[in-house]
Amino acid sequence: MPRYLEGWIKDVVENALRRPYLSRAREKPVLPLIPRIKKMKESGLNPIIAEFKRRSPSGFAQDRDPVEYSRLMEQNGAVAMSVITENTVFQGSYDYLYTVGKTVKIPVLMKDFVVTENQIDTAYDLGADVVLLIVRILTERELSGLLEYINSYNMEALVEVHDEQDLEIALRCGAKLMGVNSRDLISLSIQKEKMMKILEMLPRDVVKVAESGIETKEEISLLKEKGADAFLIGSSLMRDPDKIKAFVSG
Numbered sequence: 225m226p227r228y229l230e231g232w233i234k235d236v237v238e239n240a241l242r243r244p245y246l247s248r249a250r251e252k253p254v255l256p257l258i259p260r261i262k263k264m265k266e267s268g269l270n271p272i273i274a275e276f277k278r279r280s281p282s283g284f285a286q287d288r289d290p291v292e293y294s295r296l297m298e299q300n301g302a303v304a305m306s307v308i309t310e311n312t313v314f315q316g317s318y319d320y321l322y323t324v325g326k327t328v329k330i331p332v333l334m335k336d337f338v339v340t341e342n343q344i345d346t347a348y349d350l351g352a353d354v355v356l357l358i359v360r361i362l363t364e365r366e367l368s369g370l371l372e373y374i375n376s377y378n379m380e381a382l383v384e385v386h387d388e389q390d391l392e393i394a395l396r397c398g399a400k401l402m403g404v405n406s407r408d409l410i411s412l413s414i415q416k417e418k419m420m421k422i423l424e425m426l427p428r429d430v431v432k433v434a435e436s437g438i439e440t441k442e443e444i445s446l447l448k449e450k451g452a453d454a455f456l457i458g459s460s461l462m463r464d465p466d467k468i469k470a471f472v473s474g
């Protein structure tokens with residue numbers, strides 16, 4: 225079992241015990257992401273979800289000011305922000321989620337290893353509009369229940385799949401916004417061919433987000449041909465934020 229998988233359970237338990245954010249009653253309405261992706265596509269632009277990401281188990285490391293970064297992404301056309309909140313390995317935090325949510329007027333995705341309703345309460349309280357659910361770390365009943373719980377807040381769930389089995393489970397649970405992640409959770413390798421194969425298997429009525437390892441406009445064009453509607457990009461934009469203009473314009 226990769227060491228990083230031990231970290232996030234510690235975060236989940238510690239945050240549940242501390243319940244650190246319930247005092248921060250939500251101050252803004254939930255912003256839907258799916259209509260924004262569709263509208264951006266109709267305008268001939270690439271819907272880019274820019275991820276605020278400081279570290280990763282695969283060796284990425286980049287520090288930036290979350291306010292400055294998220295403002296720059298929004299000003300240059302990002303359809304949404306993604307904020308990693310896992311603390312132990314990714315050095316993310318709930319405070320970054322709250323800060324980015326106060327900074328931008330586009331949807332904000334809480335990217336974490338979500339396994340409890342408590343984490344979804346916290347996501348809502350801190351201003352998230354979308355919450356990540358990773359099929360691989362949940363049973364089908366857990367996925368179905370957490371998806372319903374997210375929807376009860378009028379938030380959307382980005383249901384992330386890594387292979388065909390995940391895909392079948394996600395479809396049975398009624399996922400409408402699905403992420404296909406090229407990063408293998410165990411080997412940490414990027415498997416783009418596999419991601420493109422899964423993208424082509426997704427039904428037309430599901431909004432498809434390609435995730436991980438996207439570095440160039442050319443890759444975005446190829447993923448579009450394979451059916452991707454939106455693109456979640458972390459490392460390459462954190463390293464070079466000015467790439468956002470080219471990524472959005474296509």
Ligand SMILES: O=C(O)c1ccccc1NCC(=O)[C@H](O)[C@H](O)COP(=O)(O)O
Nearest residue numbers: 280281282435436437438457458459460
């Ligand atoms: O980024 C990692 O190394 C990683 C390893 C294990 C589990 C998740 C991981 N990343 C979370 C993500 O899904 C990515 O941060 C996100 O898709 C952006 O990927 P990238 O553009 O390659 O930074």
